[in-house]
Amino acid sequence: MLxxxxxxxxxxxTVMNTQAFSQKFFPLESKTFMLKxxxxxxxxxxxxxxxLSYYTVVRTxxxxxxxxxxxxxxHFFEHMMFRGTKKYPGNVYDKLVTEMGANANAYTTDDxxxxxxxxxxxxxxxxxxxxSDRFRNLFYQEREFQTESGAVYGEYRKSKxxxxxxxxxxxxxxxxxxxxxxxxxxxxxxxxxxxxxxYDYSRSFFSRYYRPENAVLLIVGDFRQDxxxxxxxxYYSPWQRGYVPPQIPKEPEQTREKSGTVKxxxxxxxxxAISYKGASFDPNDKLIAAASxxxxxxxxENSDLYKKLYLQEQKVQEFGYxxxxxxxxxLWSIYSKxxxxxxxxxxxxxxxxxxxxxxxxxxxxxxxDNLKKRKKxxxxxxxxxxxxxAGKLTRIIAMTGGIAALDKHFxxxxxxxxxxxxxxxxxxxxxxxxxxxxxxxx
Amino acid sequence: MRNKRFVNFASNGTSSFxxxxxxxxxxxxxCGKMEKPKDNLVLLPxxxxxxxxxxxxxxxGSQNDPKGKEGIAALTADLIAEGSTQTNSYETxxxxxxPIAAGYDAKVDKEMxxxxxxxxxxxxxxxxxxxxxxxxxxxxxQEDFDRIKSNYLNYIEKQLRYASDEELGKxxxxxxxxxxxxxxxxxxxxxxxxxSITIDDIKKxxxxxxxxxxxxxxxxxxxxxxxxxKMEKDLSSLPDTxxxxxxxxxxxxxxxxxxxxxxxxxxxxxxxxxxxxxxMRGQDDFFALTLFNSWFGEHRNSSSHLYQxxxxxxxxxxxxxxxxxxxxxxxxxxxxxxxxxxRQQIFEVWLRxxxxxxxxxxxxxxxxxxxxxxxxGMKKEELELTKKFLNKYALNFATxxxxxxxxxxxxxxxxxxxxxxxxxxxxRKINEVTLEQVNAAIxxxxxxxxxxxxxxxxxxxxxxxxxxxxxxSPIIYATPKSDxxxxxxxxxxxxxxxxxxxxxxxxxxxxxxxx
Numbered sequence: 001m002l003x004x005x006x007x008x009x010x011x012x013x014t015v016m017n018t019q020a021f022s023q024k025f026f027p028l029e030s031k032t033f034m035l036k037x038x039x040x041x042x043x044x045x046x047x048x049x050x051x052l053s054y055y056t057v058v059r060t061x062x063x064x065x066x067x068x069x070x071x072x073x074x075h076f077f078e079h080m081m082f083r084g085t086k087k088y089p090g091n092v093y094d095k096l097v098t099e100m101g102a103n104a105n106a107y108t109t110d111d112x113x114x115x116x117x118x119x120x121x122x123x124x125x126x127x128x129x130x131x132s133d134r135f136r137n138l139f140y141q142e143r144e145f146q147t148e149s150g151a152v153y154g155e156y157r158k159s160k161x162x163x164x165x166x167x168x169x170x171x172x173x174x175x176x177x178x179x180x181x182x183x184x185x186x187x188x189x190x191x192x193x194x195x196x197x198x199y200d201y202s203r204s205f206f207s208r209y210y211r212p213e214n215a216v217l218l219i220v221g222d223f224r225q226d227x228x229x230x231x232x233x234x235y236y237s238p239w240q241r242g243y244v245p246p247q248i249p250k251e252p253e254q255t256r257e258k259s260g261t262v263k264x265x266x267x268x269x270x271x272x273a274i275s276y277k278g279a280s281f282d283p284n285d286k287l288i289a290a291a292s293x294x295x296x297x298x299x300x301e302n303s304d305l306y307k308k309l310y311l312q313e314q315k316v317q318e319f320g321y322x323x324x325x326x327x328x329x330x331l332w333s334i335y336s337k338x339x340x341x342x343x344x345x346x347x348x349x350x351x352x353x354x355x356x357x358x359x360x361x362x363x364x365x366x367x368x369d370n371l372k373k374r375k376k377x378x379x380x381x382x383x384x385x386x387x388x389x390a391g392k393l394t395r396i397i398a399m400t401g402g403i404a405a406l407d408k409h410f411x412x413x414x415x416x417x418x419x420x421x422x423x424x425x426x427x428x429x430x431x432x433x434x435x436x437x438x439x440x441x442x
Numbered sequence: 443m444r445n446k447r448f449v450n451f452a453s454n455g456t457s458s459f460x461x462x463x464x465x466x467x468x469x470x471x472x473c474g475k476m477e478k479p480k481d482n483l484v485l486l487p488x489x490x491x492x493x494x495x496x497x498x499x500x501x502x503g504s505q506n507d508p509k510g511k512e513g514i515a516a517l518t519a520d521l522i523a524e525g526s527t528q529t530n531s532y533e534t535x536x537x538x539x540x541p542i543a544a545g546y547d548a549k550v551d552k553e554m555x556x557x558x559x560x561x562x563x564x565x566x567x568x569x570x571x572x573x574x575x576x577x578x579x580x581x582x583x584q585e586d587f588d589r590i591k592s593n594y595l596n597y598i599e600k601q602l603r604y605a606s607d608e609e610l611g612k613x614x615x616x617x618x619x620x621x622x623x624x625x626x627x628x629x630x631x632x633x634x635x636x637x638s639i640t641i642d643d644i645k646k647x648x649x650x651x652x653x654x655x656x657x658x659x660x661x662x663x664x665x666x667x668x669x670x671x672k673m674e675k676d677l678s679s680l681p682d683t684x685x686x687x688x689x690x691x692x693x694x695x696x697x698x699x700x701x702x703x704x705x706x707x708x709x710x711x712x713x714x715x716x717x718x719x720x721x722m723r724g725q726d727d728f729f730a731l732t733l734f735n736s737w738f739g740e741h742r743n744s745s746s747h748l749y750q751x752x753x754x755x756x757x758x759x760x761x762x763x764x765x766x767x768x769x770x771x772x773x774x775x776x777x778x779x780x781x782x783x784x785r786q787q788i789f790e791v792w793l794r795x796x797x798x799x800x801x802x803x804x805x806x807x808x809x810x811x812x813x814x815x816x817x818x819g820m821k822k823e824e825l826e827l828t829k830k831f832l833n834k835y836a837l838n839f840a841t842x843x844x845x846x847x848x849x850x851x852x853x854x855x856x857x858x859x860x861x862x863x864x865x866x867x868x869x870r871k872i873n874e875v876t877l878e879q880v881n882a883a884i885x886x887x888x889x890x891x892x893x894x895x896x897x898x899x900x901x902x903x904x905x906x907x908x909x910x911x912x913x914x915s916p917i918i919y920a921t922p923k924s925d926x927x928x929x930x931x932x933x934x935x936x937x938x939x940x941x942x943x944x945x946x947x948x949x950x951x952x953x954x955x956x957x
Contacts, residue, residue, distance in 0.1 A: 047490075051837050082744065098745040098827060101834025103776065105742075118841075120834045146921030150757025157710045158760050158795050162605050196921045265707070266604040269596060302540040307533050314589050317596050339592070370541035377543035377562050381493055385841040441604070 025379065025410035028389065031225060032402055037241050038213035041232050042403055044220040044389060052221025053386035054127050056115040056135065057397045059216070060209040062185040063110050063327065064246040069194065071180075072152070072187020073205050075108040076195060079148045080202065081115060082106075083140040085133050090144070096130060108185050111327050112398035118387055121222040125231055132235035135210060142199045149195040156186050163268040167439045170262040171273050175331055175435040179251035211243035212236070216397045221386035251277075251329065259436040268441035269317055270341050274351055275333040277433040281325045281399045283408035290416045290424035291332065295321045296371060297363055297421070298354050299334050305354045309336070315343045327399050331435075332428065344438065358425040362418035372414055379410075483670055484850045486662035486862060488843055494669075495560040495844035496546070496573060497660035497781070498677075499851050502651035503553040504631075505624035505688060513631020514639050517590060518647050519548035519555045525586035528579040532586055535572060544569050546576065551770070551782035552625050555651075556851070558781075560844055563664055574676050580648065582641050591639070594630045598955050602628075607712040607795060607898040608773060610704065614896035614954065615714040618702050619788055623691030632955050654680040658854060662847040690785035693718045696892040699941045701909065703902035706951040710795030711899040713805060716788045719766060719887045723783070724858040729871040730883035731766050737820060737828040738811075739764025739791065742776045745831055751811055752793065755927055756917070758804055760794040777839050780848030783855040789888060798900055802908050802915035805895075806937040812890045819881035832872050840865050902948045909941045 030044045065071045084090035097104050103118040119127050159165045169184050176182035186192065217236070219228055254277050279288050297303060299321040309316045318337040324330035336347050383389050396406050484497075504515050523546055526532040539545050546559030557577065561569035602610055613628055620626045630636070657680065659673055696717055721727050739746045741763045744754065748762035767787050769778050791812070796804045820828075840846045849864040860867045899905055908915070916935045923931075 049837065049841070051841065094744055095827065099830045101831045101837070103743075103835060103838040105776065118838050120837060123834070143922055143924065147755070147757040147923065150920065151753055151760060154710075154753075154757070154759040154795065157797070158608075161607050161708065161710075161795075267600050268605060269600055302536055307536075311533055311585070311589065314585070314592065317593065339596075373541040374543045377541075377565070381543060381560065381562055384491070384493065384843070387841060441600075 024407055025376070026403070026406050027380065028383065030403065032404070033229070035212065035233065035237055037237065037239055039236055039239060040216045040401060042216065042218045042393070042397070043225050043228055044218070045223060045225055046221060046386060046389065048221040048386045050121045050222050051118060051386055052121050052124065052219060052223050053390040054117045054119060054131065055218040055390045055394060056131060057216045057218060057394055058113045058115070058210060059111070059214050059398050059401065061109050061111045061113055061398070062183060062187065063180050063248065064209060065183070065187070066180050066246050066248050069191055070198065070201060071183045071191045072195065073202065074113050075185050075187065076149070076152055076202070077205065078106045078108045078113050079152055080140055080145065081134060081138060083138070083144050083148065085137040085139050087133055087137065088130060090140075093130060093134065096126070100126060102127070110181060110185060110330070112394065114394050116390065124223055124228065128231050128235045132239065135215065136239045138206060138210070145199050145202060146196040152195065153192055156189065156192055159186060163264040163266070163271060163439055163441065166262055166264050167271055167273055167437065170260065170439075171275060171331070171333070171435065171437050174258055174260045174437060175275055175277070176251055178249040179328060180248055181326070181328065181330055207242065208244040211241060212239045213241055213243040216401065218390055218393060218397065220390045248328065254433050257431050257434045257436065262437060262439045264439055264441045266441055268439070270338045270344060270441070271439040272336045272338060272344060272347055273333055273437045274348070275331040275435045275437075276429050277329055278324060278326070278332040278428060279329050280327060283400070283405040283412060286412055286416060286420055287424045287427060289409070289412040290420035291428050292323045293368070293371060293413065293416055294358055294421050294425050294429070295323045295332060297367065298358050305350060309347065309350065315339055315347065325395060325399065341440065355425060355429045359422060359429070363421055365418060368416070368418060368421075375410070375413060480670070480674070482658050483674070484658060484660040484847065484854060485670055486843060486847050486850060487665060487667070488663055491663040491843055493560055493562050493843075494566060494661065494663040494665045495847055496558065497844070497847050497851055498557040498577060499658040499660065499781075500555040500652055501553070501656050502555050502685065503551050504627065504629045505552050505691070506651060507627070507631065510635060511639050511643055512627040512635035513594060513629070514643055514647050515555060516550040516629045516631070517594070517636070517639060518644050519550045519557065520590050521582055521586055521644060522576050522580045523548035523557060524590060526581040526583045527575040528581050529575050530572070538568060538572060542568060546573055549781055550629055552629070552784050554781055554783055554855070556781045558844065574673070577652070577677060578679060582644055582648070584641065587641055587644070591636055594636050595633060597630060598628070598633055603951050603954055606773070607706070607708055607710070608792070610954070611712040611714040611896045611898045612772075612792065614702055614704060615716060615790065615894060616788070618700070618894045618896055619693060619716065619718060620691055621694065623693060624688060625691045625784075625786065628955055632957050634957050649681065651685050652680060653683045653685065654678055655682055655684045658851065660847045660851050662843045693786070696894055698891070698945055699893055699895065699939065701895045701897065701941070701946040703905060703946060703948045704896065704898045704951050704954060705902040705948055706898055706900065708898065708900050709798065711798050711801040711897060712795045713793040713801070713895065713897050714790065715893050715895040716790035717889070717893050719787055719789045721766065721887055722785065722787065722856055723767065723852070724856045727883045727887065730875050730879045731887055733825060733828050733832065733872060733875055733880050734815070734820060734884050734888070735764055735766045736832050737824050738815060741765065741769055741772060741778070748791070748808060748811060752804060752807055756919075756923070757921075758800055759796045762794065762808065763792050765790040765792070780840075780845060780852050783852045800917055801897070801899055801905060802913070803917045803935060806915060806939065807934045809890060809939065810934055810937045816884060816888055816890050819884060820877065822877050825877050825880055829872060829875070833869050836865050836869050836872070906946045906948065909939065909946065910943050912938055
């Protein structure tokens with residue numbers, strides 16, 4: 001099916017994307033356009049009981065924190081953005097959002113910061129006025145900035161009660177030598193502690209990254225497209241360009257295996273993390289798509305190894321993988337929460353054996369077809385609310401700046417064959433790209 | 443568009459379980475043709491939905507666990523949802539569900555067990571067979587039993603005790619308030635009770651409670667109109683018995699402030715406190731109290747007054763909320779999840795972890811706010827703002843069809859005639875409430891003198907001494923605060939709390955949920 005041609009609706013908007021694709025997996029009609037200031041806008045109308053999801057995706061996450069001593073600022077900004085502007089100070093902003101009954105929140109990851117509201121359709125214009133205002137004119141004083149740093153430290157303390165957080169923090173630090181992925185989204189604890197003194201820096205962070213060229217506005221749900229386009233033009237056109245790209249250090253090629261241990265100050269089952277350096281997201285790259293399918297077939301919840309370790313032998317409490325899709329090469333990791341520490345070596349051997357098997361023997365075509373079928377239904381069944389649709393699109397927006405890559409990504413996945421999976425396993429899942437970390441409790 | 447209407451013949455809010463069998467829904471599908479009324483169905487047909495959702499409600503929960511076998515209701519349901527059937531091994535079931543990206547799971551709470559699942563229409567036949575097999579022909583195999591038991595033990599011994607202080611505090615509070623009642627224990631039981639459960643116990647429990655007369659079938663989405671009748675017929679091979687129902691729990695009166703301090707080597711202190719309230723969803727005072735609660739402590743929302751006082755102005759922690767209905771997994775969900783309806787609720791306050799040195803101050807701050815609102819009531823402008831907020835915020839409570847189905851089932855539990863759309867009823871009722879009604883409901887149901895507290899902290903002995911002695915607890919900020927905040931802090935730091943030494947119990951974290 002041909003993707004619908006996008007309409008140039010008003011002066012100041014340029015057509016963003018008119019490419020036709022042979023296959024369309026994303027079943028909803030959408031419009032993408034760009035304002036003159038570089039802001040990309042994506043509109044996805046759908047039936048939704050008078051609700052809509054209003055997402056502003058800033059393509060800055062902890063990845064962009066390249067200056068030493070300033071980690072954690074992307075996340076800190078997620079908090080500061082609720083402090084308001086001169087026109088609508090924090091308490092006024094809060095009152096207006098409260099009056100609208102908006103379900104408003106935000107989150108930060110390595111590659112993005114996302115501000116999202118679920119609102120009644122009738123409040124679209126008010127929301128747009130408030131949101132465009134705070135992205136253009138955020139204003140806070142040093143005292144408010146310092147108070148918020150207390151809440152951020154509180155969030156860090158809350159997270160630190162979990163062994164998984166200790167593992168993630170240590171794993172990132174061990175696996176990356178130079179790249180900013182070496183700190184978590186929370187940032188290094190010493191940097192969080194020093195935040196109250198960084199008021200001036202915070203202004204510079206906002207000024208460099210919170211710019212229209214680095215943001216995407218996504219609206220999904222019950223609304224009239226022409227009306228939304230008119231409002232976007234009215235409220236977002238005054239937002240000034242000025243994005244300064246971060247100077248992210250390049251991670252040197254890893255040439256030998258790294259390993260380490262971490263002690264969690266509490267009781268936990270041991271956790272084994274085996275991570276491989278992956279690749280930057282590329283929707284056209286068949287081997288990256290094949291690597292993601294390899295992870296699912298080798299370590300997913302229907303894999304032979306999962307069934308062996310979890311269901312039959314019951315040696316693990318949890319078993320799974322994380323296939324990070326990132327702007328820069330991230331980690332592709334296999335996690336095992338192991339019941340008895342004595343089984344650690346055995347689990348490790350089983351994972352190595354499985355990788356070798358996939359590097360040598362082609363997977364069954366039936367199993368591969370079943371996985372592709374699952375991918376299709378999994379995607380389709382989770383597009384039933386504006387929030388879920390927006391949630392599905394956010395990451396691809398952060399990585400590519402739009403949603404066109406989604407159909408390409410699915411097309412590439414559907415074209416993977418058993419030989420591609422062998423090639424991907426051989427290319428990426430090799431010892432010299434590996435970092436192994438073991439976490440144990442008291 | 444949805445095209446449905448319910449007529450519910452329930453005339454009052456009587457909460458007895460038996461009355462639920464008398465409720466009758468009349469269904470009108472698509473063309474408007476009236477179907478035969480059924481007393482055991484909740485149907486929400488939505489023609490253009492490409493998926494079909496199921497919720498099978500068995501009227502059994504952890505309150506039905508026999509003494510010494512606590513956790514058996516949860517274990518039985520999980521064995522049904524995550525175990526083999528007489529037709530297929532669990533591995534085979536996973537193999538069959540995998541390509542259709544479908545599944546089913548069990549939610550067990552004090553009074554309810556709901557097996558839920560969803561499939562794409564394309565795959566209904568395969569899915570339906572697997573789901574009904576799970577209900578009708580569970581195998582209760584040893585290996586499935588061992589796996590799930592081991593998960594439960596790990597959850598209590600590792601996760602709850604050591605990796606989630608907030609959930610630990612909340613679970614301890616419920617245990618304390620409902621001591622000696624059927625609501626007392628964790629849904630997953632205790633370390634010792636889980637170990638004592640055998641497969642024969644499970645089979646007996648299944649036979650007793652998974653009966654045709656104890657079941658309500660809920661279906662929503664794009665299903666054919668013959669499906670409900672087919673499912674009813676297929677599941678009618680369950681036994682016909684009506685299990686004996688038990689009374690709602692009777693909590694012991696609380697006298698003064700009662701503390702359970704859980705000693706644990708932690709850097710931050712998690713605090714939960716509350717007391718029972720005699721208000722259930724659907725009753726008039728419920729909507730008035732909902733407005734008070736939303737203003738005082740709306741879950742995970744900066745509109746919460748407690749949040750404003752403790753987090754926004756003082757940056758002491760990540761958030762502070764209150765509840766008049768059980769809210770499970772609050773750390774994960776932003777809005778409530780249906781199907782944990784209960785006949786006995788509590789008013790609960792959740793203060794997220796604060797630095798240990800601020801544990802006394804934060805407790806005083808929260809109790810002072812509670813006292814203020816109980817003594818003085820809500821102001822007109824606060825109520826008006828909260829009404830506006832909740833009227834639209836409630837749209838977020840049930841955005842999916844399976845959640846709407848969940849709310850429709852809860853309405854059956856509470857005897858609410860919601861015409862199949864509880865959220866609309868909720869919005870209407872909220873708008874009708876007056877300031878006088880809210881303040882009367884606060885006076886009637888909320889108080890600040892008799893409360894139970896559960897606190898997870900380090901050096902509990904010192905905390906005990908400070909609490910008894912009413913030691914002033916000045917707060918030292920890392921960053922400057924406004925004069926208004928500093929002046930109010932002076933009042934908070936010496937806010938008197940009348941706490942008797944005998945009312946503070948200290949337990950080691952290792953002892954929690956052992957028996």
